[in-house]
Amino acid sequence: MIEIRINGRGGQGAVTTSEILAIAAFKDGRYSQAFPHFGVERRGAPAMAFCRIDDKEIKLRTHVYTPDYIIILDPSLLNLPDTLNGLKNSGIIILNSKEKYIELEKKYKIIYVDATQIALDIIGKPIVNTAVLGALSKKTSLVSLNALKDAIKEKFSGELADKNIEVLQKVYDSTN
Amino acid sequence: MKKVIEGSHAVAEAVRLCAPKVIAAYPITPQTHIVERLSKMVADGQLDSEFLCVESEHSAMSACIGAQATGVRTYTATASQGLMLMHEMLHVASGMRLPIVINVANRSVSSPLSIWNDWLDAMAVRNSGWVQLFVESSQEALDTTIQAYKIAETIHLPVMVCIDGFYLSHTYEPVDIPDTVAGYLGDYKPKVVLDPKNPITQGMMAGPKAFQEFKEQQHRALLSAKDVIKNENREFNKKFGRIYGDGLVETYNMESADYAIISMGSVCGTIKHILDEKKISDIGLIRIKTYRPFPNKEIIDLTKNLKALGVLEKDISFGIGGALWADVKTFVDKPVSNFIGGLGGRDIQIEDIVKIFGTIRKEEENIHWVGSQLKK
Known part of the structure; x- marks a missing residue:
């Protein structure tokens, strides 16, 4: 079973990230589960969501404590002591950042994506959830690009779906 | 679909x-x-x-x-x-x-x-x-x-x-x-x-x-x-093509069990996960699906050859203990420990349930508050 935690700030789309990922993983033929760490919701406050992916039915319903992946939607969250809590030694960080974090790279594999700029360019808002998933799909075997596109179409409609798919494709193509 | x-x-x-x-x-x-x-x-x-x-x-x-x-x-x-x-x-x-x-x-x-x-x-x-x-x-x-x-x-x-x-x-x-x-x-x-x-x-x-x-x-x-x-x-x-136990209760891993944990709701998924992952054979799960009317006959039949039980529940009937525990106790004449946890959204973790299994095996009867931070 693969466990993923998404750390973001209220309004960035952490919960939606986990939901799109779970929908897409199921479209790839695997079992999945996504759920929010529900707090008192405020824009800008740290927010968390979880996702599990497995080849068999997922019965476990605890929060995710030792993730295999942590998706960080806002690099300033790295200043908080709990952001990397529980990440497995072989764990991977998907980080929305222009800057490189050399010290952290000594300990963990980091996949960088400048999601904020791409989201601003295409959607016009700093909602970075689909962008980070493009990088995740390109650099890992966790979820396919086509399944993510289908999941976005299921979650959003019309222009919003089209723009999010454009973001996804752009990040996928530009990540190396 | x-x-x-x-x-x-x-x-x-x-x-x-x-x-x-x-x-x-x-x-x-x-x-x-x-x-x-x-x-x-x-x-x-x-x-x-x-x-x-x-x-x-x-x-x-x-x-x-x-x-x-x-x-x-x-x-x-x-x-x-x-x-x-x-x-x-x-x-x-x-x-x-x-x-x-x-x-x-x-x-x-x-x-x-x-x-x-x-x-x-x-x-x-x-x-x-x-x-x-x-x-x-x-x-x-x-x-x-x-x-x-x-x-x-x-x-x-x-x-x-x-x-x-x-x-x-x-x-x-x-x-x-x-x-x-x-x-x-x-x-x-x-x-x-x-x-x-x-x-x-x-x-x-x-x-x-x-x-x-x-x-x-x-x-x-x-x-x-x-x-x-x-x-x-x-x-x-x-x-x-979908069935849930007999509608009143669902059992899991009870084939060779000496002990059972009784609970309800979504935490039973976590219990099943642990029973599978840790390949536990002496403890099974009795999941109560129908709480009212209470499945007293089913509980009596399912527990008759067991040594002891534990009831895990996310509630407290103040002044007596867990409500589900009190119901089970009405019909079962053997040690039944009560585990009250998960109140106000506190996550019941894998380690909590492993610890509960250990306590059930002691065949005692006490009320335990899961993860209590209070002095005894």
């Missing part, structure tokens, strides 16, 4: 398929997504129903009572303080023998204020004469909500389907949504209806010569729900 959807939306799909003519609800966390989705379905023309956005939960249940008495299927959903405000009318609904269906997205009760999950709300209304069903997954939430209408309309009593707030209501997971419930759930055919052309009185006053018999009949009707629930569990399986 099988797809990944939110537990709340799975419940809304079940309600859409059962097509109640009147939905009366007031939004409250964590129930909100259920009624939000139903409201959208009505507005989009996917569900031919009158959606009453009432001013309180007391009114929600009152509206359902009035509508149901005229001979139509009704629905509401609530949680926590909403269920508390509705409590008075829950007794009226069951006393009038109206087969109303409610989903409760279980949440704690103030004070202190908590928006998070436990069973304090549902347990506080366990004497209101409703059938109370607790489910483990979103799929079971959908399936049980459909069965609830069949059960309610067969025994003329209201049914409450409890889903853990957030753990189920806000979780996305794969759910198979039936295309139709035709062939399983027919049209609602009430025996007695309020009709201006043929006036009758319902829910009137009963003097000391009559009142007690009303209550005795209600008790008999609720006990008769056991056979109906078991039958609907089988009938549902024939039509949709």
Whole structure:
């Protein structure tokens, strides 16, 4: 079973990230589960969501404590002591950042994506959830690009779906 | 069609398929997504129903009572303080023998204020004469909500389907949504209806010569729900290919067990996961799906060869212990430890349950607060 935690700030789309990922993983033929760490919701406050992916039915319903992946939607969250809590030694960080974090790279594999700029360019808002998933799909075997596109179409409609798919494709193509 | 959807939306799909003519609800966390989705379905023309956005939960249940008495299927959903405000009318609904269906997205009760999950709300209304069903997954939430209408309309009593707030209501997971419930759930055919052309009185006053018999009949009707629930569990399986134990209880890993943990709801999934992953053979799970009427005969039969039991529950009946524990103790004459945990949304973790297993094996009888930070 693969466990993923998404750390973001209220309004960035952490919960939606986990939901799109779970929908897409199921479209790839695997079992999945996504759920929010529900707090008192405020824009800008740290927010968390979880996702599990497995080849068999997922019965476990605890929060995710030792993730295999942590998706960080806002690099300033790295200043908080709990952001990397529980990440497995072989764990991977998907980080929305222009800057490189050399010290952290000594300990963990980091996949960088400048999601904020791409989201601003295409959607016009700093909602970075689909962008980070493009990088995740390109650099890992966790979820396919086509399944993510289908999941976005299921979650959003019309222009919003089209723009999010454009973001996804752009990040996928530009990540190396 | 099988797809990944939110537990709340799975419940809304079940309600859409059962097509109640009147939905009366007031939004409250964590129930909100259920009624939000139903409201959208009505507005989009996917569900031919009158959606009453009432001013309180007391009114929600009152509206359902009035509508149901005229001979139509009704629905509401609530949680926590909403269920508390509705409590008075829950007794009226069951006393009038109206087969109303409610989903409760279980949440704690103030004070202190908590928006998070436990069973304090549902347990506080366990004497209101409703059938109370607790489910483990979103799929079971959908399936049980459909069965609830069949059960309610067969025994003329209201049914409450409890889903853990957030753990189920806000979780996305794969759910198979039936295309139709035709062939399983027919049209609602009430025996007695309020009709201006043929006036009758319902829910009137009963003097000391009559009142007690009303209550005795209600008790008999609720006990008769056991056979109906078991039958609907089988009938549902024939039509949709999904079954949950015998409808009253579900067992897991009990084949060679000396001990059992008894619990309800979504935490049972975590227990099953641990039993599988750690390949435990001496402990099994008895998941109570039907809490009221209480499956006393099943509990006696399932535990007769066991050495000791543990009851894990997210509630406290102040001054005695866990409500479920007290119920189990009424029928089981062997050591039963009580584990009260998960109150106000505290996550019951793998380590907590492993520790509980160790305590059950000691064959003692105590009340334990899971992860208590207080001095003894």
